[in-house]
Structure formats: C-alpha cells, structure tokens
Amino acid sequence: MGSKSQDQKLKLKHKKGLWSPEEDHRLRIYIVKHGHGCWSAVPVNAGLQRNGKSCRLRWINYLRPGLKRGLFSSHExxxxxxxxxxxxxxxxxxxxxLPGRTDNEIKNHWHSYLKKKVFKEQVPPPTSLETTPHVKIQQCSSSSITDQYSSPSPTKYSPPPSTSDQWDPHSYDNVHHQENGPRPTLPKPMFTEWLSLDGFAATSAAGHQPFVGCNNNNNKGFAGGSADFGLDVPSSGLFDGYPLFEGHQVTSGQSSMTTTTTTSDGSAGGDVFSSRFSFDDQSSADVNNQFVDFCSEFQLSGNNVMYM
DNA sequence: AATATCATCAACCGCGAACAC
DNA sequence: GGTGTTCGCGGTTGATGATAT
Structure with missing residues (x-):
C-alpha cells in the first residue's frame, strides 16, 4: 500500500488534457497485445503518464475498433x-x-443538437399555445418541457411501468407510437457487445499476462472472463500490429493521424476491420451481418456476443 | 480584419456500485 | 461490518473552430 504522499506524487505525475498520437499509439499497442485487464495497471505497463481512468476513456471513446465517428444519421x-x-x-x-457509437458521443450529440431539436418541436410558438397538440404533452407532466429534456430522470419522463431499466425497445408499443406515429426501427444490440472489447481484454490476458497485476480481483463486467467470446488474441496474425485499427483517423486536438501498419514484406498492411465494416450509408443490419461473416471467417464465436 | 458569441466535442470529475481483504 | 480499490456512468468543463457582428 502506498502512502498518501506517494499517491499524491503519482497524481501530480499524471498528464491531463488531449492525447497525443504517440500516447494513442502506445495505448493501442498495449491493449491489442495484452488486453486492458486492470485499467489502473495499463498506464504503468504501457509507459503512459496517465491514470487508468483516462486510458479507459480514451480506449472506449476513440481507440477501440469499430467506432463510427462522423455525423449521426436520421435513423440514429x-x-x-x-x-x-x-x-x-x-x-x-x-x-x-447504436453500433459504433459511444455513450459520450451520444451524450454530446444530445446536448448539442437533439435536445434543442426536441425542445423546438415540443414548444410551439406562443401564439398557438392553445391550439396545438403540443400543449397536451406539456400537460402530461408537472415539470416543464425544458426540465423534461434538460435533466430527464425516470421519475420525470415516465418510462413504461415496472421495467424502465430493462426496457426493450424492440417490443415497445406505447404512447410514443400513438402520439408520434410509427416507431423507428431500432438496431439490435449485437455488435456493440463485442465492441465493448471487454472480452477482448479477458481473452487476451490469458495469453499475455500484464506486467502489473491488480490486487483487486474485481471481475465486474466481462473482465472476469465469465463470457467466452472465443476470441483468441494471438501474439501475431490478426491483431499483430493492431491491424484492427488501421485506417482509423485518430485525432488529438489539432493534430491527427491515420494509423497504418506494414506487412512483413514492408508493404502497407490492409485494414482488416474497417475494410470489412464500412459503417457509413449502411443499415445496422448490414453491419451486423458483416460482423457475423467476419466472425465465422476468423472463427470468432459470435454466439455469445449477439442477440439474434 | 478584429472581436464577440455560439456550437461542438474531448476529457475530467465526482459519485455510487461491486468486490476483495 | 469496515475499509480500500477498481470500474463505469453521467454531469460538467474547457479548448477549439465556426459564425456573426
């Protein structure tokens, strides 16, 4: 156990702010080879002056494979x-x-755009307050529309009874449908399960022990290996030299780079992942189907990943 | 052209849950 | 049962670019 002063020193040593391409590279290489395992050990082993939390965030939001980036489609x-x-x-x-989208990205999009859009749609011009259907919506809740959308909570937005946490968007038939017309078709959560890369971490850790372990055997989520994705991460081959990430545009503030690797003969390596999954202009079903093919081709067990 | 304001988004912070000891 | 650690989530901040004045 480290003393408080030592912890303080470590805290002070931790770099903050935007990630440099070099840091991204280090983190990517490390996780591809070893898995993240215990996040607090990642920066130590990867030679980064960041805390584990920061590494986790960077990986989840920007470095993990399969992230879409770019504009949200109207469907999304x-x-x-x-x-x-x-x-x-x-x-x-x-x-x-939303395959390929991170919670942070969605949250940002909500705050920067969707919230205003919804507010605009739901708050009619003052002159038409008495005659528009929107009034009905306002009357549904004791809170204002602004409140409803600025800080929604289960008590405010009135989720479906009893199962708000477990709410299944695939089977909902509710007020939304009646009030807003046909419900949107929702993509199935099959691809993002894999994208969480937790499985990636656990399976890879079996073959590559982290340099620094964790005393706390906290097996939350997938890290405990309870889910067998059958995704063996070899020391070479598919994940060698992080081919999964090739072609990904990595940005860090004003700087950016596109990752590339070379094959053994020195030629540019192909982007295994992104060449197989082009997210833009595709339905989620297409992406999911591609993913199924991808799994079978590389003998990845998708059965534990997807909800078919 | 210079400045102010707005919009976007990457990253940080604090908190609670889960778990080990 | 108490304490410490780790993880994950949601709220918030701050830097930066875009747009308006």
Missing part, C-alpha cells in the same frame, strides 16, 4: 430520441443500440 437520431424518451440520460444503455 430517431433511435436516440426514442430511447431517450424511455431511458432518460442512460447514455451507456442507449449506446448499446
């Missing part, structure tokens, strides 16, 4: 709106229904 926005209506600010839950 509909999905977010529908889910937010029932889940409130449960961004992590919402993100499970």
């Amino acid at each position: 926005e509909d999905t977010i709106l529908a889910l937010h209506r029932h889940l409130g600010n449960k961004w992590s839950q919402i993100s499970q229904y």
Whole structure:
C-alpha cells in the first residue's frame, strides 16, 4: 500500500488534457497485445503518464475498433430520441443500440443538437399555445418541457411501468407510437457487445499476462472472463500490429493521424476491420451481418456476443 | 480584419456500485 | 461490518473552430 504522499506524487505525475498520437499509439499497442485487464495497471505497463481512468476513456471513446465517428444519421437520431424518451440520460444503455457509437458521443450529440431539436418541436410558438397538440404533452407532466429534456430522470419522463431499466425497445408499443406515429426501427444490440472489447481484454490476458497485476480481483463486467467470446488474441496474425485499427483517423486536438501498419514484406498492411465494416450509408443490419461473416471467417464465436 | 458569441466535442470529475481483504 | 480499490456512468468543463457582428 502506498502512502498518501506517494499517491499524491503519482497524481501530480499524471498528464491531463488531449492525447497525443504517440500516447494513442502506445495505448493501442498495449491493449491489442495484452488486453486492458486492470485499467489502473495499463498506464504503468504501457509507459503512459496517465491514470487508468483516462486510458479507459480514451480506449472506449476513440481507440477501440469499430467506432463510427462522423455525423449521426436520421435513423440514429430517431433511435436516440426514442430511447431517450424511455431511458432518460442512460447514455451507456442507449449506446448499446447504436453500433459504433459511444455513450459520450451520444451524450454530446444530445446536448448539442437533439435536445434543442426536441425542445423546438415540443414548444410551439406562443401564439398557438392553445391550439396545438403540443400543449397536451406539456400537460402530461408537472415539470416543464425544458426540465423534461434538460435533466430527464425516470421519475420525470415516465418510462413504461415496472421495467424502465430493462426496457426493450424492440417490443415497445406505447404512447410514443400513438402520439408520434410509427416507431423507428431500432438496431439490435449485437455488435456493440463485442465492441465493448471487454472480452477482448479477458481473452487476451490469458495469453499475455500484464506486467502489473491488480490486487483487486474485481471481475465486474466481462473482465472476469465469465463470457467466452472465443476470441483468441494471438501474439501475431490478426491483431499483430493492431491491424484492427488501421485506417482509423485518430485525432488529438489539432493534430491527427491515420494509423497504418506494414506487412512483413514492408508493404502497407490492409485494414482488416474497417475494410470489412464500412459503417457509413449502411443499415445496422448490414453491419451486423458483416460482423457475423467476419466472425465465422476468423472463427470468432459470435454466439455469445449477439442477440439474434 | 478584429472581436464577440455560439456550437461542438474531448476529457475530467465526482459519485455510487461491486468486490476483495 | 469496515475499509480500500477498481470500474463505469453521467454531469460538467474547457479548448477549439465556426459564425456573426
């Protein structure tokens, strides 16, 4: 156990702010080779002057494979709106229904755009207050529309009875449908499960012991290896030299770089992952189907990952 | 062209839950 | 049961670019 002064020193040593391409590279290389395991050990082993929390965030939001980036499609926005209506600010839950999107990204999009959009739609011009259907919505809640959408909570947005936490968007047939017309089609949460890369970490850790372990055998989430994704991360091959990430645009403040690797003969390596999954202009079903093919081709067990 | 304001988004912070000792 | 550690989540901040004046 370290003393408080030691902890303080470590805290002070931790770098903050935007990530440099070099830091991204180090983190990526480390996690691809060893898995994240215990996040607090990651920066130590990867030679980063960051705390584990920061590494985790960077990985989840920007470095893990399969992230979409770019503009939200109208379909995605509909999905977010529908889910937010029932889940409130449960961004992590919402993100499970949006393949390739992170909770942070969705949250930002909500605050910067969707919230205003919803507010605009629901608050009519003052002159038409008495005659528009929106009034009905206002009357539904004791809180104002602004409150409803600025800080939604289960008590405010009135989720479906009893199962707000477990709410299944695939089977909902509710007020939204009646009030807002046909419900949007929601993508199934199959791809993002894998994208969490927790499985990645656990399975890879079996073959590559981290340099620094964790005393706390905290097996929350997948880190305990309870889920067998059958995803063996070899020391070479598919994940060698992080091919999964090639071609990903990595940004850090004003600087950016596109990752590339070379094959053994020195030629540019292919982007295994992104070449197989082009997210733009595709339905989530297409992406999911591609993922199924991808798994079978590389003998990844997708059965434990997907909810078919 | 210079300045102010707004919008966006990456990252940090604090908290609670879960778990080990 | 108490304490310490880790993780994950949601709220918030701050830097930066875009746009308006």
